[in-house]
Amino acid sequence: MQALDFQRPHGGLFSFWSLKMDFQGTGIGPDERDDGPRRGDVQRLVVIGNGMAGCRAVEEILARDPGRFRITIFGAEPHVNYNRIMLSPLLAGEKSFAEIVINDAAWYADNGIELVAGDPVAAIDRAARTVTSESGRTVGYDRLLIATGSDPFIIPVPGRDLPGVVSFRDMKDVDAMLAAAGKGGDAVVIGGGLLGLEAAHGLTLRGMKVTVIHLMPTLMERQLDEAAGWLLKTELEARGQTILTGADTAEIVGDGRVEGVKLKDGRTIPASLVVMAVGIRPSTALARAAGLAVGRGVQVDDHMVTSDPAILAVGECIEHDGQVYGLVAPLWEMCRALADGLVAQPTGYRGSVTSTKLKVSGIDVFSAGDFAGGDGAEDIVLRDAARGVYKRVVLREDRVVGAVLYGDTADGGWYFDLLRKGEDVAPIRDVIIFGQAFAQGGGQADPKAAVAALSDDAEICGCNGVSKGKVVASIQAGACSLDAVRATCKASASCGSCTGLVEKLLALALGDAVEAGPKTICKCSSFTHDDVRREIVAQELRSIPEVMQKLHWTTPDGCSSCRPALNYYLLCAWPGAYVDDQQSRFVNERLHANIQKDGTYSVVPRMWGGLTNPRELRAIADVVEKYNAPMVKVTGGQRLDIFGIRKEDLPAVWADLNAAGMVSGHAYGKALRTVKTCVGSEWCRFGTQDSTGLGVQAEKMSWGSWMPHKFKIAVSGCPRNCAEATIKDFGIVCVDSGYELHVGGNGGIKVRATDFLCKVSTEQQALDHCAAFIQLYREDAWYLERTAPWIERVGIDYVRRRIVDDEVGREALTARFLFSQSFSQDDPWAARAGGADREQHAHLGEFRPVQLLAAE
Amino acid sequence: MMMTGDWIDVGALGEIPLRGARTIKMGAGGEEIAIFHTSGGKVYALVNRCPHKQGPLSQGIVHGDAVACPLHNWRISLATGEALGEDEGCVPTIPVRVDAGRVLISRIAMLTTLAAA
Ligand code: SRM
Ligand SMILES: Cc1cc2nc3c(=O)[nH]c(=O)nc-3n(C[C@H](O)[C@H](O)[C@H](O)COP(=O)(O)OP(=O)(O)OC[C@H]3O[C@@H](n4cnc5c(N)ncnc54)[C@H](O)[C@@H]3O)c2cc1C
Ligand code: SF4
Ligand code: FES
Numbered sequence: 016m017q018a019l020d021f022q023r024p025h026g027g028l029f030s031f032w033s034l035k036m037d038f039q040g041t042g043i044g045p046d047e048r049d050d051g052p053r054r055g056d057v058q059r060l061v062v063i064g065n066g067m068a069g070c071r072a073v074e075e076i077l078a079r080d081p082g083r084f085r086i087t088i089f090g091a092e093p094h095v096n097y098n099r100i101m102l103s104p105l106l107a108g109e110k111s112f113a114e115i116v117i118n119d120a121a122w123y124a125d126n127g128i129e130l131v132a133g134d135p136v137a138a139i140d141r142a143a144r145t146v147t148s149e150s151g152r153t154v155g156y157d158r159l160l161i162a163t164g165s166d167p168f169i170i171p172v173p174g175r176d177l178p179g180v181v182s183f184r185d186m187k188d189v190d191a192m193l194a195a196a197g198k199g200g201d202a203v204v205i206g207g208g209l210l211g212l213e214a215a216h217g218l219t220l221r222g223m224k225v226t227v228i229h230l231m232p233t234l235m236e237r238q239l240d241e242a243a244g245w246l247l248k249t250e251l252e253a254r255g256q257t258i259l260t261g262a263d264t265a266e267i268v269g270d271g272r273v274e275g276v277k278l279k280d281g282r283t284i285p286a287s288l289v290v291m292a293v294g295i296r297p298s299t300a301l302a303r304a305a306g307l308a309v310g311r312g313v314q315v316d317d318h319m320v321t322s323d324p325a326i327l328a329v330g331e332c333i334e335h336d337g338q339v340y341g342l343v344a345p346l347w348e349m350c351r352a353l354a355d356g357l358v359a360q361p362t363g364y365r366g367s368v369t370s371t372k373l374k375v376s377g378i379d380v381f382s383a384g385d386f387a388g389g390d391g392a393e394d395i396v397l398r399d400a401a402r403g404v405y406k407r408v409v410l411r412e413d414r415v416v417g418a419v420l421y422g423d424t425a426d427g428g429w430y431f432d433l434l435r436k437g438e439d440v441a442p443i444r445d446v447i448i449f450g451q452a453f454a455q456g457g458g459q460a461d462p463k464a465a466v467a468a469l470s471d472d473a474e475i476c477g478c479n480g481v482s483k484g485k486v487v488a489s490i491q492a493g494a495c496s497l498d499a500v501r502a503t504c505k506a507s508a509s510c511g512s513c514t515g516l517v518e519k520l521l522a523l524a525l526g527d528a529v530e531a532g533p534k535t536i537c538k539c540s541s542f543t544h545d546d547v548r549r550e551i552v553a554q555e556l557r558s559i560p561e562v563m564q565k566l567h568w569t570t571p572d573g574c575s576s577c578r579p580a581l582n583y584y585l586l587c588a589w590p591g592a593y594v595d596d597q598q599s600r601f602v603n604e605r606l607h608a609n610i611q612k613d614g615t616y617s618v619v620p621r622m623w624g625g626l627t628n629p630r631e632l633r634a635i636a637d638v639v640e641k642y643n644a645p646m647v648k649v650t651g652g653q654r655l656d657i658f659g660i661r662k663e664d665l666p667a668v669w670a671d672l673n674a675a676g677m678v679s680g681h682a683y684g685k686a687l688r689t690v691k692t693c694v695g696s697e698w699c700r701f702g703t704q705d706s707t708g709l710g711v712q713a714e715k716m717s718w719g720s721w722m723p724h725k726f727k728i729a730v731s732g733c734p735r736n737c738a739e740a741t742i743k744d745f746g747i748v749c750v751d752s753g754y755e756l757h758v759g760g761n762g763g764i765k766v767r768a769t770d771f772l773c774k775v776s777t778e779q780q781a782l783d784h785c786a787a788f789i790q791l792y793r794e795d796a797w798y799l800e801r802t803a804p805w806i807e808r809v810g811i812d813y814v815r816r817r818i819v820d821d822e823v824g825r826e827a828l829t830a831r832f833l834f835s836q837s838f839s840q841d842d843p844w845a846a847r848a849g850g851a852d853r854e855q856h857a858h859l860g861e862f863r864p865v866q867l868l869a870a871e
Numbered sequence: 872m873m874m875t876g877d878w879i880d881v882g883a884l885g886e887i888p889l890r891g892a893r894t895i896k897m898g899a900g901g902e903e904i905a906i907f908h909t910s911g912g913k914v915y916a917l918v919n920r921c922p923h924k925q926g927p928l929s930q931g932i933v934h935g936d937a938v939a940c941p942l943h944n945w946r947i948s949l950a951t952g953e954a955l956g957e958d959e960g961c962v963p964t965i966p967v968r969v970d971a972g973r974v975l976i977s978r979i980a981m982l983t984t985l986a987a988a
Contacts, residue, residue: 232889241910263885294971386911572910575932575939598890600929602941610941614927859893859906862882
C-alpha cells in the first residue's frame with residue numbers, strides 16, 4: 016500500500032540522462048567529472064536525506080574513520096539537521112528552533128561536509144553511480160546512503176488539498192500551524208496517535224480550540240490498551256480538547272480554504288486548520304525508481320546494505336527483517352551497524368524492540384513490547400485511583416514481554432530493560448508491579464517480608480489514614496477477616512487499593528486463621544457486588560473503564576462475568592445518561608433474539624397480557640412462511656415463538672412484525688419477560704376483577720426495563736390462580752375486596768412459592784407497588800440474582816419495610832422506576848429494523864471459494 | 872474486498888467493534904471465519920465454530936485474548952484456538968495482520984480451512 020507514488024523528476028530528468036550518456040561515451044568514472052580526482056583511497060559518500068538517521072550515520076562513520084569519505088549530504092528541507100522529535104515542544108512553545116538543532120553549520124564545515132539543503136534528489140543512476148537533484152545538480156558516488164525518512168500519509172478524502180490542511184512532519188508544517196494558530200479559532204486534528212495528540216496539545220497551548228478525530232475506539236490504540244486509552248482521553252478532555260473516537264472522516268469542506276471536517280455520520284466540525292496525523296509511510300519512491308528491492312521499505316541486510324552493494328539505507332525508510340520502524344531509538348542501532356560494516360569490523364543490526372512515550376507535559380504514558388497478551392501471557396495490573404495511575408506488566412514464561420504505564424512511568428525504563436534482556440523475573444514476580452525500588456529494595460522480594468518490614472506508622476490506607484500499627488491492633492483485637500478489618504479500623508474500606516496489603520498483614524498475624532471474606536464480584540476484583548454498586552453511586556462512576564480504574568480491577572478489561580454486571584449497574588444508576596456497552600452484553604441481548612443450538616435465532620414478539628388478534632396472528636404467519644421458519648410454538652409464557660431465523664434476516668423479520676404493531680418480547684433479556692393473565696371477571700364465572708386488563712397495564716408499565724435477571728409477572732382473577740401468579744417474581748391475585756400482592760416466586764430450577772407482600776384495594780395501588788418492588792430489586796440485587804434468591808438473602812421483612820411500611824420511600828422508588836422507564840421503552844427491534852447497529856447482523860465480507868483460487 | 876498475493880484485504884479494522892468480532896462468509900452455507908478485535912488492539916482470526924458444539928464464537932463476549940462461547944460459555948484462546956481451563960478442544964486459527972488500518976488474512980490458510988471443512 017504505497018501512499019506516495021513516484022513523482023517523475025521534472026527539470027532534472029533530461030540533464031540526468033544526457034550526463035549518463037556522457038559517461039558512457041567517455042568511460043570516465045563518475046566522481047572525476049564533478050570536482051576533481053580522488054585523493055588516495057578517499058571515497059565519495061553521498062547521503063540523501065539530511066535528517067536524523069542520515070546525519071547520525073555520518074557522525075558514526077566520522078567517529079570511526081574521519082578520513083575515509085568525502086561527504087555530500089542532500090536535504091530536501093532548507094535547514095541544517097535538527098531533532099525532529101522536538102517539533103512537538105517547538106509547536107507547544109517550549110523550545111526554539113535554535114534549541115533543537117543537532118548539527119549546526121559549523122559541524123558541516125569542520126568535517127568538510129558539503130550540504131545541499133533545499134534541493135531534493137530527484138533520481139539515482141546506479142549504472143553511472145550518480146544522483147541528480149531537482150535543480151539539475153549531479154554528483155557521483157562510490158557509496159550512496161539513502162536516508163529519506165517517511166512521508167506523512169494523507170487520507171484520500173475530498174478536500175485534502177485545500178489550503179489550511181497540513182501534515183505534521185517538518186519545520187514547514189510547524190510554521191503553517193503557528194501561522195494558523197496566530198489567528199485563533201478551531202483546529203481539527205485527524206488521528207489520535209502519538210503525533211496527533213502532540214499536535215493537539217501544542218495547538219491547545221497556542222490558544223486554539225482543538226477537536227481530535229480518531230477512527231479507532233480508543234486513543235493511541237497501537238501503544239495503549241483500553242484502560243490506559245480511557246485515562247488519557249479523560250485527561251485530555253479535562254484540558255478542554257474534544258476527543259471523538261470511532262469517528263470516520265468523510266470529507267474536508269471549505270470554499271477555497273478549509274472550513275471544517277465532515278464525518279461519515281453526518282456531523283461537521285468547524286475548523287480553520289486541519290492537521291492530518293494518521294500515519295507515515297517509508298519514503299521509498301527514489302529507491303523504487305532506481306530498481307532497488309523495496310517491500311514496505313527499502314530492503315536492507317544486517318549491515319544496512321540494499322540490493323545494490325554500493326547503496327546503503329538507514330532510518331525510517333528501510334525495511335529490515337520484515338520490520339519498519341517509526342521511532343528514533345532503532346535508528347541509533349542501525350547507524351552503529353552501518354558504520355561498523357562500512358569502515359570497521361562488521362557487527363550487524365538485529366532489529367529493535369521499541370518503547371513509546373507521549374511528549375505532552377503533565378501526562379505520563381509509557382508503552383513497550385507486546386501488551387496485547389495472548390496465549391500463555393499473564394497480566395499483572397496495579398491501579399491507584401487516587402493518583403490516577405494504571406500499570407500493567409505482561410509476562411510470558413516468567414519474562415516481561417510488554418508494559419503499559421499511565422500516570423507513573425518512572426519504572427518504564429526498568430521494565431523495558433527487563434524486556435530487552437529477556438530476564439527471568441520469577442524471583443520478583445509478586446512485587447514486580449510495585450517497581451524497581453520495591454522489587455530490588457534490599458532482598459525483600461517476598462511481599463510478606465516487605466510488609467513485615469514496614470514500620471508501625473507506615474501508612475497502609477491512604478483514604479482513611481490508617482497506619483500499619485492500627486491495622487495490626489485491630490487484627491489482634493479479633494478482626495480475623497478482610498471485612499472485619501474494614502469494619503473496625505476502616506483500612507481498605509474506601510477505594511480498596513490497599514486490600515492486598517491488608518491481606519498480607521492478616522496472613523502475617525494469623526497465618527491460616529484468616530477467614531475468607533464475602534464473595535467478590537469475580538476474580539478481577541476484590542470487591543463484592545454490593546461494594547461495587549455502592550461505589551458507582553458514591554463516586555459517581557460513569558463508565559466501565561472508570562469503574563475498573565477507580566476500584567482497582569486486577570485485569571485490563573474484566574471478564575465475561577463482571578462486564579455484563581458492570582454494564583447493568585451503570586445503566587441502573589444513571590438512567591438516560593449511561594451509554595450501554597454492547598460488547599459487554601450476552602449475545603441474546605446484543606442481537607435482541609435468543610440464540611439456538613445451531614446458531615440461528617428465535618423471535619418472540621410481545622403479546623400484551625397474553626392477548627392477541629387476527630392482525631398479529633397474520634403477521635406472524637406471514638413471517639413464518641416468508642422466512643421458512645421451521646417451527647412456531649406457543650410458549651409457556653402465553654405467546655408465540657418463531658424458530659430458526661438467521662442473524663442476517665432478523666432486521667427484516669422485525670420490520671414485518673413492527674408493521675403489524677408488535678414490539679420485542681424481550682424473551683432474551685435480563686428484563687421483563689411475560690405478564691401472564693387469566694380471563695378474569697370479563698368472562699370467567701369466578702373472576703373477581705379484570706385480571707387481563709390489569710396484566711396488560713402492568714406489562715405496558717414495565718416492559719423494556721433492564722433488570723439483574725429476568726422478571727415475570729402474572730395476574731390471576733381469583734384464588735384458583737390459573738395464571739400461576741404465586742410462582743412469579745411479582746404476582747397479583749385478585750379477590751373481591753381488592754388485590755393480593757405476592758413476590759419472589761420462581762417456577763424454574765428450584766420451585767419457590769411467593770411471599771405475601773400486602774393487600775391493596777385499587778388497580779393503581781397494585782401498579783405502584785409493582786413499580787416500587789421492581790425498582791428495589793433493580794437497585795439492590797446482584798447481577799444474575801433472581802428475586803427468589805434475593806429475597807431469601809435479604810429477607811421478606813426487609814422488602815416489606817421498604818415497600819409497605821415506608822410510604823414515602825415507596826413513592827420515591829416508584830418515581831425512580833418510572834423515570835428510568837422514560838428512557839427504556841423504545842422498541843429495540845424498530846431501531847434495528849431502521850438500520851441501527853447494522854453491522855451486528857451483516858458479515859464483514861462474503862466471498863466464494865473460486866474467488867480465492869482465482870487470486871492465485 | 873481486494874485479493875492480491877498471499878494476503879486478502881477483508882475490510883477496515885475500524886469496522887470490527889473493540890472487544891467484538893465480525894464474520895467473513897465463505898460461499899453459500901460455507902464455513903465462516905470470525906475476526907476478533909481485542910481491547911489491547913490485537914486482531915485474531917478463527918474459524919467461527921466452537922470446538923464444543925459448533926457455537927458461533929463471533930457472538931461471544933471478548934475479554935483479554937479470549938472469547939466466551941455464547942452457547943455454553945467455554946473460554947477459547949484467540950491466539951491458539953484452544954479451549955482454556957477444564958475444557959478440551961481446538962478450533963483452527965488463521966494468520967491475520969493489520970496494515971495501514973486494513974485487515975489482511977492469509978489466503979493459503981483460508982484455502983486450507985475450506986478444504987478441511
Ligand atoms: C420458549 C420457552 C419454552 C416454551 O417453549 O414454552 C422458554 C425457553 C427457554 N427458557 Fe424458559 N422458557 C419459557 C418459559 C419458562 C417458564 C414458564 C413461565 O414463564 O411461566 C419458566 C418457569 C418460570 C420461571 O421462570 O420461574 C422458565 C424457566 C426457565 C429457567 C429457570 C429459571 C430459574 O430461575 O430457575 C431458565 C434458565 C435461566 O433463565 O437461567 C430458562 C431458560 C430458557 C431459555 C432461555 C434457555 C436458553 O438460555 O436458551 C430458553 C430459550 C429458548 C428460546 O430461544 O426461546 N427458562 N421458562 C418459554 C418462553 C416464555 C416466553 O414467552 O417468553
Ligand atoms: C512531530 C514528531 C514527533 C516525534 N516524536 C518522536 C518521539 O518522541 N520519539 C521517537 O522515537 N520518535 C519521534 N518521532 C519520529 C522521529 O522523528 C523519526 O523516527 C526520525 O526522525 C526518523 O529519522 P529519519 O532520518 O529516518 O527521517 P527524517 O528525520 O524524516 O529525515 C529524512 C530527511 O530526508 C529528507 N528527504 C526525503 N526525501 C529526500 C530527497 N529525495 N532528497 C533529499 N532529502 C530528502 C526529508 O526532508 C528529511 O529531512 C517524531 C516525529 C515527528 C514528526
Ligand atoms: S425447559 Fe430446558 S430445554 Fe425446554 S426450553 Fe426451557 S431451557 Fe430449553
Ligand atoms: S458450543 Fe461453545 S461452549 Fe458449547
